[in-house]
Amino acid sequence: MLTIQKIQIYGFGKHENITITLHEGVTIFYGMNEAGKTTIQQFILQMLFGFPTRQQTQRKYEPKVSTKFGGQLTIGHPTYGQCTIERIKGKATGDVTVYLEDGTIGHEELLAKLLYGYSKASFESIFSFSLHELQGIEKMSEEELTHLLLASGTTGIQQLSFLEKKMDKEAGELFKKTGKVPLINQKLEHVKKLERTIKQEQSTIQTFEDKLLQLQQLDQRLEELYSQQKTQQQNWQRLTILQQAMPLLKQQKAFEQTRKNYEHVQFPPEGIRRYEQLKDRLLHETLQLQQLNEQYQELQNKLQLTVDEQAITDMSRLLNREATWNQLVVKEQNLMDELYLIEQEIEAQFRLLGVQEKTAQDILLEETVSLQQEEQFQQQLSLLEEAEEELKFHLRSLEQLHAELDTFAQLKQQLQQESLSTEEEHILAQWPQRKRKLEQLRFGRSQRSKQQQPSIVIFIVLAISMLSFIYGVMEKNMAVVVVGAVMSLFIILYLKFARQAHEAPSKQQYQQLRELEQEENVAQAILLKKQKLEDRLLHVNEQQQEKERQYVKLEYKIQRAEQVSEETTQSLQHFLRRYRIEGNIPKTLLPELFMRIRGAQELAAKKRSTFTLLQTVQAEKIEFLEQAQRVLQAEYSEQEIFMHLRNTLLTLQQEQQISQQAKEQLTSLQTKIQGVQSHIDSYESEITQLYNAANVQTEKAYYETHEQFEQQQKITTELQAIQSQLASLNVDNEQSLIDDKQLKEKLLALEEERGATQEAIDQCLEQRATLQIQKDNLLNDEKYGQLLQQFEEEKSVLQQLIGQWATKKALATAIHETLFRLREEKLPYVLTEVNALFNLLTGGRYDKLLINDEGYFVTQDVSGVRYQMAELSQATKEQAYISLRMALAKTLTTSAPFPFIMDDPFVHFDRNRTDKMVQLMKEVGYERQILYFTCHDGMLEHWQKDQIVNVGALANERGVAST
């Protein structure tokens, strides 16, 4: 028996520093409302099982005023003896310390041991109850009440039974043995279906091999069919060929038949051609022979005619000289032309010479024109020219003199213009005075400086130049004149300057001297000029005179020259007159004139010689002509003669040739005739041979034989052609001897066979294609893999569902079994106890509390009548409940010897029943401590004072234990 011996509160709810010492058995905690009864009750519970955590809904009794929270419980434990449990504020459930009798100190785990592993809830469900639980009974359904009763003392059973139901339901939703709707059933079906699909798919896959096999078989079959088709094709071809060959074969047969008829016929090769050729030739030769004979006759006749040989010789001789003849003719013509030309020319010459009359001409022609004459003429001509030349020269000189004279006149005039001016004359007049003065000065000066006089050389040069000038003028040499003049002028100027330079001034004297000297210079210059002018004038005059003399001389010379010219002309004309040339002939033509005359004479000579030549030629011609005429024995004109001659000769010659040829021909004809004859003989013999070869005598027979032979040949060739065709067609002669109809039938049958084969092939191909596609599809199909995956997925889901179901099922079963055990094992024992207690509490009115067939509690009164719980009064129900608890506790006496903690559960009891209750409590109190909390003083009278704790007084008497 586990007893609480002392309660020591440090601070809990309204209580603070309270110590309550308890006895074994029953202790009544009495107090009015708000006295703190429940606080003490909770204190005990919380000390044992911990302060409520935040999540728990129970009230927390942490003191509002005091800082202390917690307390101690001293308990007497059947195993551990007296122990103290202290719990103070700390972690959520409080810090607990357990002190054992032997000094061991422990914590939660030790406490759990002390409490037999009971949790607060289990403890409360059995050992702690209040009116609340009892009051609820009324509202509970029958079933619940049953559970409650069943589980009284094991709270949570009702939850458990609820849970069981829930789990059952949920498990049922997941799976039912026979159901279709629950998830697992559905899933199972689904998975099965999937499996079936997979199986199906698998079987499809299994067909893969079949298909492969089938494909192979098909290939094989196809190959067979193809070979069959090939054979058929060959057969067909063979038959077709046969069909084609059929007419040939027939023909062949026919020909062979015919050939037999002509077998004996013989004929030489190319018989006809040879024969006809021979015949042809023979005919030809015969004709030729005839012809030749005729010709021969003709020629013989021709040869009778003769030809005059002599005439031919003459004529040919003459003809040979035809060239000469022609030459003569041409020559004659030429000469005549020449003659005419010469006459023309002579005429022209005379016309040129102006000689018209015939006599004069003749005379002119007689005149000598020798070189001597010509020389003479030339001399006279040159004389005349010379005279004229001289005359011309003199005239030119005269003209020049005229010009010179003009120049002089001009010069003179110029000089006069240049004569001294009046001023100069004046200076010159004064000069002598000044000259004296100057000489005085000069004297003075010459003492100071021996002045060099202008060198004599210069003066000499001056003189020379002067002279040269003069000479120039004299000699009319202008160059010399100019040089002389310029030189002298230079020298004069030089002298002038030199003199000026030498004027040496000396102050006044010098000044004067200079002036004087200047004057002197001027005077001297003027003087010099005057002198010079005079000289020049003199000189010019002299020259003029000279020129005038020359002029006179020239005029004389001219006169003489003119005279000579006249004479010469005279003689020349005289000379010309000798040649009958009259009139004035220009001088230039004169030299040619002579030549003309000479030309005319020459031409006259030529004319004479030509004329003689012409005469000779003409004579020859006539002779020639006569000869020809003689030969021709006919008169022909000059022009025709040779033509006739030629023609006649040609005719004669031709005749001669023809007869010659005829002779030759005759000889050749004779040989030819012989040849032809021999040919004819040979041909005839050959023909006979041919006849022999063909075994005939006549031509007709020969031809007939030939025709027969031809026929035979033709047949043979055709047979050969047919045979070769047949050979090329590869027809077997022997076996192909079937008739047309059979062949056609055969072909038809074969055609059908071929059609069938083709159809079979097509079918096979189609099948193969289909199979191939199916096979490929199978190969590439992911469906199977996907199905497998899906299957696995579904299985997983299923497994999960099964897990859920199994969990729920297990839980439900466990709950069910627990409850069942309670009912089946604990209940009978509990029920016995309950009956006793219930009987006691009800004062024997009710006898039994039992469980009916449906598993519900029912009561049975002493008379055996059974009542359902709901039919009972409130108090009876409560009594039943209490009975249950008590009985339950009784069964747990050793395994859970905890005290009962009751919170005023008997308020509904009447006195009688309360007495009974008290009696029971007292009985129980021997086995188990009871802490009874009440606010009803009615209860107090049943208990002794030391069993009562006045809670209300506790607050006042702190730390004082009730006694």
Added chain:
Amino acid sequence: MSAIRFFHMADLHLDSPFKGLFGLPEQNFKKIRTSTFEAFDKIIQKAIQEKPDFLLIVGDIYDGENRSLQAQRRFQEAMERLFQHNIPVILSYGNHDHLNGAWTRFALPSNVYELPAETSVVQLKIRGQQVNIYGFSYSDRHITKSMIDSYPIAQDEHAIHIGMLHGSEASDTSHAVYAPFTKDQLLEKNYHYWALGHIHKRQLLHQNPPIVYPGNIQSRHRKEQGIKGFYDVTLSQTSTDLEFVPTSAVVYNTVEIDCTNVFHANELLKKCEEALMFNRQEYGASVVELHLKNIDEQSQSLFEHATVDAWLETIREAEDGIEPMCWVQKLVLHQSSVLYEHTAATESVMNLMEQWDISEWKDILKELYQHAGGARLIEPLTEQDIKNLMHNAQELLAEEIQRV
């Protein structure tokens, strides 16, 4: 003697479905579905680029009867490509694609050596180096007897000896035991390299000589977490160099989120997004189990008004459409303390459940597990399942009892 280089891979399980996923959007579904191909393509790509001397595929190319034609076709095409690049492939068939299967077999090109049911040797000459590769293919679905005795002990000391074995170590019972062997048995053979297959978890059983499970190339359910791939092995008489090459197109991963001091929904969402973003950067496309840790009284309230499923939905919505995909497969809450105080009644319920043995559990659940139609489709109950189930039931009780 020159070193040889080869790729060692196993358990391709091409086109095999992913287990335990549902509710994926279309594009994620697709990505997941093609992930085995994608992973395999990566290998082939690398092989073509880097031209190893040969490839070893140690069993389970396909996933048993469920193999799709497409898987086989793609495998064949890959082999053709390798053929074009003159890369030999030595492959053995495992329990999933044993030789006895009735399925269609695709003819593989001549560069592929398919090991027969009897243990045999493939001899290659690589740059003058003799390489002997021993192995066998599963003749049946189940080969439970040890095959190791059929492997010859290496004799030729100039050659490089490689053993291919699809099976499990005798002590490892986590997988179905096939062709069991012990490490010592393998070492006795004196091979230079043991290329193992069958176990999907990458393991190096022994360092020298290497005994290697490369793991599968792409994880296919939540138990196969982390990056998957194959080994790029360079081997000579004296040295070995193993390089793990990741191939996973989709990575399974667990992401933990510390929920301390999380008050508001936004904060939690943000934390989730950050964690997932990090995961995405780290692993690319992935399927994630999101664990919320350290949920205290404050954060607990976040889950009082919205169920875990609602939260999962919200997180998925936030992640939807972001590339590469990061599919949150599951959201797990780790509550720091059990908040519910059990009563005697609930406790007795819980005690009861704990007292149940397996047969009792099975009896309880027989209703479903004996269901005629469904039984085949339901995973059989294991002890672990029952434990989980009990745990879940207890949690459910605690959760539900408070709501009643």
